Amino acid sequence: MFRYVHTNIIARDYTKLIQFYKEVLHCKSIGESRDLKGKWLDELTGIQEAHIVGEHLCLPGYGEDHPTLEIFSYDSMYDREEALINTYGIAHLAFEVDDVEVTLKEILKAGGGQVGGVVTADYPDKQAVFVYAKDPEGNIIELQSWKVRELNN
Incomplete structure (x- = not known):
């Protein structure tokens, strides 16, 4: 296994x-x-x-x-430097959500943060919305939402 x-x-x-x-x-x-x-x-x-x-x-x-x-x-832990999106190691956890902007607002309300801007990316048959956020302890979270494009005949 x-x-x-x-x-x-x-x-x-x-x-x-x-x-x-x-x-x-x-x-x-x-x-x-x-x-x-x-x-x-x-x-x-x-x-x-x-x-x-x-x-x-x-x-x-x-x-x-x-x-x-x-x-x-x-019980005993060391401090670490701030997590940055472009440092070596595991960069983020990703969650697919229904609405990126709504979930981002919930993260901010719960004490988290935002790394960059909310962006829309076009793919051949889909469109995606992405943002990087942070949980209340500074770990980076990617939020993503996908929509299938309707094909025009």
């Missing part, structure tokens, strides 16, 4: 960030909360007395056999 399982975000405040992803981006609790510690975790992370708490959330649009968004906090 080979399949994608989850993406992890380490949060300053996992409870607030979990609530944001549930309320604004329609992720769902699936009963997979975690309170992890022990020798195995110390060996896995390379951190002495590591302790992680958080939850796995079902991503919107998926059923029982789904990848999750894992939002955890460690």
